[in-house]
Structure formats: C-alpha cells, structure tokens
Amino acid sequence: MGITFYEKERIFKLDTPNTTYLIGIVGKLGFFGHIYYGKKLNGIEGAWELLRVDEDDPSLWDEEAKYRVLFLNRFPTEYSSHGVGDYRESSIRVRTKQGHNAVLLTYHSHRIIEGKPPLEGLPATFGQEGKSDVTTLIITCVDKVLNLKAELYYSVFADTDAIARSVRITNENSEAIYLEKVMSGCLDMENKDFEILSMHGSWFRERYLERKKLGHGKYSVSTTRGGNCHQEHPFMALLAQGANQTMGEVYGFNFVYSGNFLIQAELDQMDSVRVVVGIHPEDFCWKLEPGEAFQAPEMIMTYSSQGLDAMTHSFHKLYKKHIIRSPYRDKKRPILINSWEAAYFDYDEKKLLDIARESAKLGIEMLVVDDGWFGNRYDDNRALGDWYVNEEKLKGGLKYLADEVNKLGMKLGIWMEPEMISPDSDLYRAHPDWAIAIPGRKPSRHRNQYVLDISRKEVRDHIMDMICKVLSSANISYVKWDMNRPLSDLGSAALPPDRQGELYHRFILGLYEMQQRLLDEFPDLLLENCSSGGGRFDPGMLYFSPQIWCSDNTDAIDRLIIQEGTALVYPLSAIGAHVSVCPNHVTGRTTPFDTRGVVALAGTFGYELDVTKLTEEEKEQIKIQTAYYHKLNDLVREGDYYRLASYWQNGTHDCFQVCSPDRRKSLVFYVQVKNPVSFPYQLSRQIRLRGLNEDALYVVKELDLTKEDESDDQQGGKALNGGVLMNGGLNFDWMWGDFQAKLFYLEQV
Ligand code: GLA
Numbered sequence: 001m002g003i004t005f006y007e008k009e010r011i012f013k014l015d016t017p018n019t020t021y022l023i024g025i026v027g028k029l030g031f032f033g034h035i036y037y038g039k040k041l042n043g044i045e046g047a048w049e050l051l052r053v054d055e056d057d058p059s060l061w062d063e064e065a066k067y068r069v070l071f072l073n074r075f076p077t078e079y080s081s082h083g084v085g086d087y088r089e090s091s092i093r094v095r096t097k098q099g100h101n102a103v104l105l106t107y108h109s110h111r112i113i114e115g116k117p118p119l120e121g122l123p124a125t126f127g128q129e130g131k132s133d134v135t136t137l138i139i140t141c142v143d144k145v146l147n148l149k150a151e152l153y154y155s156v157f158a159d160t161d162a163i164a165r166s167v168r169i170t171n172e173n174s175e176a177i178y179l180e181k182v183m184s185g186c187l188d189m190e191n192k193d194f195e196i197l198s199m200h201g202s203w204f205r206e207r208y209l210e211r212k213k214l215g216h217g218k219y220s221v222s223t224t225r226g227g228n229c230h231q232e233h234p235f236m237a238l239l240a241q242g243a244n245q246t247m248g249e250v251y252g253f254n255f256v257y258s259g260n261f262l263i264q265a266e267l268d269q270m271d272s273v274r275v276v277v278g279i280h281p282e283d284f285c286w287k288l289e290p291g292e293a294f295q296a297p298e299m300i301m302t303y304s305s306q307g308l309d310a311m312t313h314s315f316h317k318l319y320k321k322h323i324i325r326s327p328y329r330d331k332k333r334p335i336l337i338n339s340w341e342a343a344y345f346d347y348d349e350k351k352l353l354d355i356a357r358e359s360a361k362l363g364i365e366m367l368v369v370d371d372g373w374f375g376n377r378y379d380d381n382r383a384l385g386d387w388y389v390n391e392e393k394l395k396g397g398l399k400y401l402a403d404e405v406n407k408l409g410m411k412l413g414i415w416m417e418p419e420m421i422s423p424d425s426d427l428y429r430a431h432p433d434w435a436i437a438i439p440g441r442k443p444s445r446h447r448n449q450y451v452l453d454i455s456r457k458e459v460r461d462h463i464m465d466m467i468c469k470v471l472s473s474a475n476i477s478y479v480k481w482d483m484n485r486p487l488s489d490l491g492s493a494a495l496p497p498d499r500q501g502e503l504y505h506r507f508i509l510g511l512y513e514m515q516q517r518l519l520d521e522f523p524d525l526l527l528e529n530c531s532s533g534g535g536r537f538d539p540g541m542l543y544f545s546p547q548i549w550c551s552d553n554t555d556a557i558d559r560l561i562i563q564e565g566t567a568l569v570y571p572l573s574a575i576g577a578h579v580s581v582c583p584n585h586v587t588g589r590t591t592p593f594d595t596r597g598v599v600a601l602a603g604t605f606g607y608e609l610d611v612t613k614l615t616e617e618e619k620e621q622i623k624i625q626t627a628y629y630h631k632l633n634d635l636v637r638e639g640d641y642y643r644l645a646s647y648w649q650n651g652t653h654d655c656f657q658v659c660s661p662d663r664r665k666s667l668v669f670y671v672q673v674k675n676p677v678s679f680p681y682q683l684s685r686q687i688r689l690r691g692l693n694e695d696a697l698y699v700v701k702e703l704d705l706t707k708e709d710e711s712d713d714q715q716g717g718k719a720l721n722g723g724v725l726m727n728g729g730l731n732f733d734w735m736w737g738d739f740q741a742k743l744f745y746l747e748q749v
Contacts, residue, residue, distance in 0.1 A: 368412075
C-alpha cells in the first residue's frame with residue numbers, strides 16, 4: 001500500500017487496496033508520463049513498454065530533435081503542456097508580460113510524505129485522525145524559460161480505491177505572470193472503446209444520467225455559471241466496453257470544487273484518450289506576482305474493475321471518511337419539517353408553532369423556518385442581505401420561537417442565502433458597490449436579485465457578523481445555506497483591471513471562508529447546503545455540510561431518477577430528501593404516502609408540508625415513518641449501496657439496496673412506478689440482491705410502512721439463503737396500481 005519510487009526504473013507506483021497507478025520519468029529532458037492506471041499490480045517488470053516510447057527517441061534527449069512536435073503530440077504526459085507541439089487539451093496556459101502563452105513543465109524533483117497537506121483556502125480530502133491512512137507524492141516540475149514551478153500532488157488512501165490530485169503553481173520569476181488556465185489533473189490512456197457516463201439536468205431535474213459513446217474529438221461537462229449548476233455536474237465516468245453495474249472497467253472523475261469546472265475527455269488520432277479536470281479556463285485569469293503561488297482545487301480519480309457499483313463504493317467511502325468533517329457525519333440527523341412547501345412566505349410565529357406542536361406529536365424533531373423570516377422579505381423580490389429578524393412577522397423574534405419549539409422537545413433551524421443581495425434591501429441602499437457588476441452596465445437580475453461580491457473581505461465580514469448575531473440570538477441548531485442564482489456580469493469594484501479574471505475563483509474562496517467561519521463559531525451547527533434545490537451538490541460543499549438539499553422537486557417518482565444519479569457518487573447520508581404533500585407542487589402527481597416515505601428514507605429524511613392540514617390517517621403514517629427512520633437510518637447512512645434496477649433505464653421500476661459493512665443486515669428499496677401489464681400472467685418479480693454472505697441465512701421481512709411495526713426484527717419473516725437471494729433473487733408479487741413501494745429488511749440469523 002502507499003507510494004514507492006523505483007529509482008533504477010524511475011517509476012512511481014501508487015497503490016490503493018485494489019488499484020495501481022504508474023508514472024515514469026524518461027530521458028534527459030525530464031519528461032514524465034502516464035504508464036498505467038488499473039487493477040492492482042504486484043510488480044512493475046515490463047511496465048515501461050506501456051509508455052510506448054523508445055528510450056533512444058532523440059526528443060527525450062535533445063530539444064532540437066527533428067520530430068519533437070510529433071513526440072509531444074503523442075507522449076502520454078502527466079500534465080500537458082501548451083503551445084509547444086502537443087495539440088491535445090492543455091493543462092496549463094499562461095500570459096507573460098511579453099504576451100506569450102506557452103508552458104512546458106518537466107520533472108525536477110519529488111517527495112513522498114506520510115499524510116496529506118491541506119490545500120490553502122480550499123476543501124480537500126484528508127486522512128482520518130490518528131490513522132496513517134494516506135500517503136502523498138509531490139512531483140515538482142519546472143518551466144525553465146518562465147521560471148514557473150508546478151507541484152503535482154497525488155494522494156492515495158489505504159482504505160479506498162481513490163487518488164486525489166491537485167496542483168500548486170509558484171511564480172519564481174522576477175516579474176508577474178498571468179495564469180489563464182490551471183487544470184488540477186490530466187490523465188492520458190489507451191482507449192478501451194470507452195463510453196461516457198455523465199449527468200445533466202435543470203431546476204427540478206438534477207443529475208439525470210446519460211451514457212454515450214466517446215467518439216473522436218472532445219466531449220466535456222462544464223459550467224461557467226460560477227457554480228450554481230443544475231445543468232451539468234462535475235463528474236464523468238469512462239466505461240470500458242461491456243462495463244455495467246457489476247462488471248467491467250470504470251474510471252470515475254469528480255471535482256472537489258463548487259465553482260466553474262471543466263471535465264473533458266478527448267479521443268485523438270492515435271486512439272488515445274486524454275481526460276482533464278479543473279477550473280473552467282473561460283474568464284479565468286490569475287495574476288501571480290513574483291514569489292506568489294496559486295493552489296488549484298482537488299480532483300478525484302477512481303478505478304474499478306468491477307463495474308459501477310465498485311466505483312460508487314469508492315466515492316462513498318472516500319466522502320464518508322475523508323471529506324465530510326461534520327460532527328453529524330456518523331449520526332442520525334434530526335427529522336425535520338421545513339416551512340417552504342408548507343407555507344412559502346405566508347407564515348407568522350403562530351402558524352409555525354401550530355406546525356411545530358402537531359409535528360412534535362408525530363415524532364418530528366426539528367422545525368426549519370425557510371425563506372421569509374428576515375428584513376422585509378414578504379416575497380422573493382426583496383431583502384436579501386438584511387439578515388435581521390422581521391419581528392412584525394415573527395413576534396418575539398427567533399428567540400421566542402426557538403424557546404417555544406425547544407419546550408416541545410424540538411430543535412429550530414433557519415434558512416439563509418448569504419451570498420446574495422436584493423436591489424430592494426437596506427444592504428444594497430447602503431452599499432450598491434457590493435453587488436457584482438460591470439461599471440456602466442446594469443447587472444442582469446435573476447429572481448430579482450444580484451450576487452454579492454464576497455471576494456471582498458469587508459463584505460464577507462459584514463454578512464457573517466450579521467448572521468452570527470442572528471445565530472447567537474436564539475438556540476438555532478441548523479442552517480440551510482441557499483444560493484439561488486448563477487453569477488453574471490462579472491466585475492468587482494475592489495479588484496484592479498488585471499485581476500478581474502480572478503473574481504469567479506475568489507468568489508468561491510470567499511464562500512468557503514464564510515462557511516468555515518460559521519462552523520468555527522458554531523461547531524455544533526448542522527449545516528445543509530442548497531442551491532435552488534440541488535444545484536450545488538459537490539464534494540467541496542460536503543467538506544462543510546454533511547448533507548445537501550437534493551432537489552426542489554419532491555415528487556417521489558421524479559426523485560427516483562434524481563436520487564439515483566446523485567447516489568452514483570454521493571452517499572445516501574448526504575442526500576436531502578423529504579416527504580411532501582400531493583398533488584405534488586412541482587409535478588401535480590399523486591403518489592401514496594408510504595411510497596413518499598420509502599423514497600425519503602433513502603436520504604436524510606424529513607417533511608416539507610403543513611402537517612396541520614393532513615388527515616388523521618396521514619398523520620398516523622408520519623408516526624410510523626418517523627419510528628422506522630430511527631430503526632433504519634444507521635443502516636441507510638453507514639451501509640454500502642447497490643443499484644439493482646433503474647427506473648431511469650427500464651421505465652417501470654426502481655430498486656436499490658444497502659448492506660451493513662459486515663453484510664449481516666440489509667434493506668431493499670423497491671418502487672413499482674408502473675404496473676407492467678404486458679406480463680399479465682407473471683405474478684411476481686425476481687430481483688437479484690448483492691452484498692450478502694453467500695452461505696448465510698437471512699430472515700427477509702417486508703416492512704409495511706402503513707402499519708406500526710410491533711414485531712422484533714426477525715419475526716414474521718422468511719429465512720432465505722444468501723446465495724439464493726443473490727444468484728436467484730428475491731421473489732415478490734407485483735402490486736396492483738402504479739407508484740407502489742416495498743421495503744424489505746434482511747438480517748442474518
Ligand atoms: C430555493 C430552495 C428552496 C427554498 C427556496 C426559498 O429554491 O431550493 O428549498 O428554500 O429557495 O426561497
């Protein structure tokens with residue numbers, strides 16, 4: 001395990017439990033290239049051949065070699081150059097004072113260290129406290145003409161098949177240089193007849209999966225919206241021919257960043273593939289004064305030889321153990337009820353307390369006051385930035401509300417949107433230059449709001465002072481941090497002309513600093529990130545909040561697809577999911593209450609409805625669901641996730657499973673979206689399970705979410721063999737009607 005440098009061969013071998021990554025230094029000029037990424041290797045003999053370079057190639061020894069361009073354009077480099085002959089995607093591009101753009105980085109030295117240095121100002125993976133479970137290789141390379149130093153970081157984890165990469169650039173020249181592009185990683189490899197799996201979407205339709213062939217040319221996912229992005233996701237997987245859920249080779253890429261990103265796969269004339277991952281270069285330009293450094297965010301790579309499930313397990317494990325820091329990470333979260341779909345802006349303290357009183361009786365543990373409690377915020381046209389309680393609306397303020405809610409045995413949470421400013425706000429009237437804008441140009445509004453220039457320290461401090469005051473004024477246990485518009489009209493009143501290109505990234509650094517301050521001042525706070533639903537679901541945000549609101553679309557059927565895409569990369573413990581009323585406010589669809597419960601139980605769980613308006617029967621079901629949450633959440637949060645059937649693909653039913661790490665307990669979630677009437681005589685369905693012990697006996701019990709569960713865990717179930725369940729299947733009856741759910745609990749006897 002770990003990282004080895006083979007001096008004679010000049011090869012770095014990076015090992016995770018099941019994978020190996022090889023880098024080789026070759027020739028006198030310091031070229032270093034990518035040799036291998038795949039299944040774990042026990043030795044490196046013969047690995048050199050994979051670089052497909054002839055050691056005597058003059059280009060490796062002589063800068064004036066006859067065919068240097070040819071060489072550069074096919075060498076499988078670890079970090080691609082710009083402007084000197086490699087015409088595939090570059091990893092770095094600069095602008096010098098003289099106006100030149102070229103960069104070529106060659107090997108200078110390296111270090112291998114135990115642990116993993118934090119990335120200044122950025123979220124990043126880390127080793128677990130008290131465990132030496134991560135090792136880092138730092139390759140220092142230089143461009144001798146520019147006097148530019150690049151340190152390439154590679155960290156491997158002892159318990160997870162993931163490699164974290166990032167890059168730090170230092171200007172060692174005596175004059176300033178502009179970085180126009182700095183990718184966090186580059187991977188050149190052979191084409192394995194790859195297909196690309198990526199995610200796309202929109203508001204209400206986040207992270208829909210899409211699979212297509214990688215043809216010649218470039219295919220990318222990206223955003224230039226400054227972060228808020230439902231449309232594309234900073235994830236891409238390359239699936240070798242024949243790979244599926246359980247078999248075949250899969251390379252997964254994810255970016256630990258919440259701003260503009262680019263993940264691009266390119267298939268070139270040689271049938272080689274280059275993947276680059278990093279900050280989107282559009283409108284990015286970072287000035288580096290002599291001696292200054294730029295830290296690029298971290299990208300994650302995973303390799304699986306056993307299909308998508310194993311890729312998912314690597315991401316989940318990495319994020320559960322090495323990126324989420326919250327004290328709530330390994331705990332059940334309080335079951336919350338959120339006021340948004342219950343009341344939108346139309347509430348006062350009486351209405352909220354009525355909801356809280358009724359909720360407390362049903363096992364709900366926290367009231368979240370969503371948008372509308374501050375300033376003059378009677379609708380979505382005003383008051384963002386005025387972070388003080390509207391006491392006309394909430395008599396006695398949040399203090400009174402929190403005290404009353406606490407008396408019921410519940411906690412209180414609030415919503416806020418700290419990165420925004422409404423043109424109609426006291427804040428804007430006092431500081432119009434605090435909005436991001438270009439002089440002489442009216443910034444485009446979205447939801448009638450502007451974006452605050454949180455690249456400025458005085459702006460961040462002012463907002464955080466206000467917010468901290470609110471949070472100190474009452475017993476507030478939870479914050480939903482929202483962000484409801486993309487960035488546009490990029491201009492900062494505080495940055496000089498040649499630093500305006502830093503604004504996108506400085507904005508994100510500002511956001512990270514603000515969230516860090518919040519957590520430093522309120523270490524017990526449960527933070528949930530959100531962005532018009534699930535527009536900011538990324539590992540960067542998970543570093544700050546253990547859960548993220550997954551979508552404003554709470555329709556249980558649509559959520560199957562949204563949660564499938566999300567759970568491909570992110571653990572169920574991070575997926576904000578609530579039960580809401582029907583007809584659903586987004587889709588108008590009516591689904592059974594227990595189906596809504598089953599779908600939300602596969603996430604953080606909570607409610608988004610006015611509980612005072614429910615029927616007695618529905619309230620009874622809430623009691624049952626909240627009891628089940630307490631019984632099942634440990635397994636949902638900690639279990640390994642398996643995708644068994646996909647409604648996104650088959651159009652009729654959805655099925656997934658979680659298994660405790662010791663394989664003794666499991667839950668199977670099944671939703672029959674449509675009764676498949678084309679098989680009228682087939683009365684039952686068989687779903688092959690995964691993750692169990694082949695030789696063990698399991699008691700399989702169907703949980704009835706409409707009735708209280710009074711039996712103990714194994715009573716009333718059938719004892720079935722693990723091998724039968726995995727190789728034959730779990731057999732159960734079709735249900736009459738659409739949108740029906742089943743939930744099975746399995747426990748080894
Ligand atoms: C966003 C969120 C919603 C809600 C509203 C409030 O759209 O995703 O859940 O908080 O803002 O304005």
